Amino acid sequence: xxxxxxxxxxxxxxxxxxxxxxxxxxxxxxxxxxxxxxxxxxxxxxxxxxxxxxxxxxxxxxxxxxxxxxxxxxxxxxxxxxxxxxxxxxxxxxxxxxxxxxxxxxxxxxxxxxx
Amino acid sequence: xxxxxxxxxxxxxxxxxxxxxxxxxxxxxxxxxxxxxxxxxxxxxxxxxxxxxxxxxxxxxxxxxxxxxxxxxxxxxxxxxxxxxxxxxxxxxxxxxxxxxxxxxxxxxxx
Numbered sequence: 461x462x463x464x465x466x467x468x469x470x471x472x473x474x475x476x477x478x479x480x481x482x483x484x485x486x487x488x489x490x491x492x493x494x495x496x497x498x499x500x501x502x503x504x505x506x507x508x509x510x511x512x513x514x515x516x517x518x519x520x521x522x523x524x525x526x527x528x529x530x531x532x533x534x535x536x537x538x539x540x541x542x543x544x545x546x547x548x549x550x551x552x553x554x555x556x557x558x559x560x561x562x563x564x565x566x567x568x569x570x571x572x573x574x575x
Numbered sequence: 576x577x578x579x580x581x582x583x584x585x586x587x588x589x590x591x592x593x594x595x596x597x598x599x600x601x602x603x604x605x606x607x608x609x610x611x612x613x614x615x616x617x618x619x620x621x622x623x624x625x626x627x628x629x630x631x632x633x634x635x636x637x638x639x640x641x642x643x644x645x646x647x648x649x650x651x652x653x654x655x656x657x658x659x660x661x662x663x664x665x666x667x668x669x670x671x672x673x674x675x676x677x678x679x680x681x682x683x684x685x686x
């Protein structure tokens with residue numbers, strides 16, 4: 461069965477530190493990949509997405525992610541975090557054979573940025 | 576531009592009861608998906624509606640059913656509620672070529 465794994469459930473770091481969140485998926489075919497963020501009390505929002513082309517994808521708020529096909533990974537990065545980046549982050553996969561939009565999510569990583 | 580809206584915000588039900596949750600999609604969207612997000616987990620796909628028909632379904636029992644109306648709004652119904660049905664229920668809407676936009680969710684507590 462297809463699955464999405466996020467390596468860390470909780471991450472605590474200080475402002476200005478660098479952030480990297482791991483995501484691996486298990487599926488042998490072509491996939492579309494996403495990172496969503498859920499700020500406290502807010503909706504799930506799309507941070508960035510990869511469909512094809514350049515495997516280094518830039519999203520909103522200074523986030524980027526790198527798709528490494530050989531490793532089935534799509535890790536999220538931000539060089540210098542801010543207190544406002546405190547949120548829960550979800551990696552998600554859309555199988556491109558599934559044109560109807562069924563997203564498979566990881567369990568999420570709770571990120572806390574301390575001042 | 577109104578985004579995805581859901582009602583109610585919170586709901587408390589007793590085991591064995593039935594519940595109906597509602598979703599209005601983002602303007603211009605015709606496809607609605609429902610997800611269940613249990614505490615500490617990522618959202619799990621329940622089903623998706625397009626042209627008033629269930630187009631795809633996740634691994635959820637028949638107690639979970641839905642409906643889409645001609646104006647593209649949707650309802651999620653859950654019968655014979657179990658304690659394990661307590662979760663945040665998310666609605667997401669999309670249209671061909673667009674990303675999925677999520678609503679704020681309905682927090683269902685089953686006691």
